[in-house]
Amino acid sequence: MNFLEAATSEERLSMMKVFAKKFFERSTKLDEEGNFPFDNIHELVESGYTTLTVPKKYGGKEISLLEFVQLQEQIAIGDGATALSIGWHLGIIKNLGEKELWEEALFQWFCEKVKKGALTNGAASERATGSPTRGGKPQTTAELRENQWIINGRKIFTTMAPVLNYFIVSASIKGRDEVGNFLIPREAEGVKIEETWDSIAMRGTGSHDLVLTNVEIDEKYLVEIIQPGNKAANGWLLHIPACYLGIAQAAQNYSIQFAREYAPNSLNGPIIELPNVKQKIGEMEKELLVARSFLYAVARQWDDALEYERPKMKPELSAAKLVVTNAAIHVVDLAMRLVGASSLSQKSPLQRYYRDVRAGLHNPPMDDMTIMQLAQAAIEKNN
Known part of the structure; x- marks a missing residue:
């Protein structure tokens, strides 16, 4: 499979779902051993995925921010560490291309290196x-x-x-x-x-x-x-909440499958028929719908914005990261409550999702900085 041969974003998304299934099959062993996902990254490089954000004028696809976050979300459903890792590379290339931050000849040379498999x-x-x-x-x-x-x-x-x-x-x-x-x-x-x-x-x-x-x-x-601490609007950083959204989706998927299969002898069937179980599934779905809608809406806004409008999007971008990451943490918690004590077993992927999703709190921008930024934006609007 080669992402560069796919004609549409829908085709690329379908391809990524296939990769995500393979990544999931490797994820438990990789996490238990604390190993780097060399095979996952190699396959993404070989498939052309790591070149998708290269500008069209340098031979890349220059995919939209919306497509980027959707693809990253799918990777994270398979393996969060792989998604977060490769997301930095693609996001940096996208940012450099959009803002033209480097001298053009040097960036063109660098893009040629990326097209040959280089990672940064x-x-x-x-x-x-x-x-x-x-x-x-x-x-x-x-x-x-x-x-x-x-x-x-x-x-x-x-x-x-x-x-x-x-x-x-x-x-x-x-x-x-x-x-x-x-x-x-x-x-x-x-x-x-x-x-x-x-x-x-x-x-x-x-x-x-x-x-x-x-x-x-x-x-x-x-x-x-x-400028250290530069708080420029950076749409590419939405790859971070996209990663944690994917982990949360994986947690919901697992909990629903567990509820379909687990049938204690105190019941006449699987626990998925119980009202309290459906309540948790519904709460997870609500959180995922809200988080995904917000993330995708902000990504679309970035894609549609004119060059002078993008710098004004810092509050929306920061809020998307805060809302999505915290929603993802809540979803994983609900999934673990549904599954019960077995969610803490080393054999359960939920304990990995629980650990991995917490990392989102420590990726930029931090929640406290976002809240202060939103407060300042609200104050300025009401002057």
């Missing part, structure tokens, strides 16, 4: 600064010596580290009161991955530490000057 992600978080969205200046440094940048530092939460070909690293520029993003190839001397990822949630994302020791890169690989 940002490396911004540091232990001393916390989430980059809160505005901390990176302790990773970049010093220009003749025509070479010398990069030193350590980044945490470098998702998909085992297979990344390029890292987009934020660093404070010595001698200048500026912070830049630097494109660093994996094969550069001084690049090292330390396998530090020990989270009980999203175990398969391989979000290890990236250690940079006197890494030399060409002057042109300073790809962007950035």
Whole structure:
């Protein structure tokens, strides 16, 4: 199956459902062993999926944000860690193409690398600064010596580290009161991955530490000057709530199947006929309908917005992440209440969904920042 040969978004969605089933079959073993989903990522690369957000003028499909989140949701139904991992790559390419943040020739060259299978992600978080969205200046440094940048530092939460070909690293520029993003190839001397990822949630994302020791890169690989904590409107970040929505859908699917099959001898049939069980299924469905409708509506709004309108969408984008992620947590909780104590068994996928869905609270933007942003937007509307 090749996503580049599919003529419509419906065809691509149908293809992804097939991949998701394979990912689900591997998910239990991967989670138990804490392994990275190498096969899943390889299959997505080979299928052309990782090129779908490349701009059309560079030979990509340039899929809409709505289609992107729908595809990511399907991956997460199969395996949340795979979805969150690959979502960063596709989202970054989409964002760079939409906003034209890099020098054009360099971005075109980079897109050619992506079309040949290269994977990328940002490396911004540091232990001393916390989430980059809160505005901390990176302790990773970049010093220009003749025509070479010398990069030193350590980044945490470098998702998909085992297979990344390029890292987009934020660093404070010595001698200048500026912070830049630097494109660093994996094969550069001084690049090292330390396998530090020990989270009980999203175990398969391989979000290890990236250690940079006197890494030399060409002057042109300073790809962007950035403002730490920049709260620009970023539609591509909707891949995050899409992932957790998919996990919640998987939890509901499992709980319904359990209710169809579980028939204790105290009843004359399966528990799915019980009113209290139907109540929980209905509550899950309500949460999923509301969350999915909101997420898709905001994605459509982004797709339809004019260039000058998109920067004004920060409240809607942040609210979508907050609403969808918290709804997903509630759905998983309801599914576990329906299934009962066996949901805590290592053999049950629900205990994995429970752990994985909580990770959404710690992906940007954070709930407290979103609430303050929404409050400010409401105040300004009423001036």
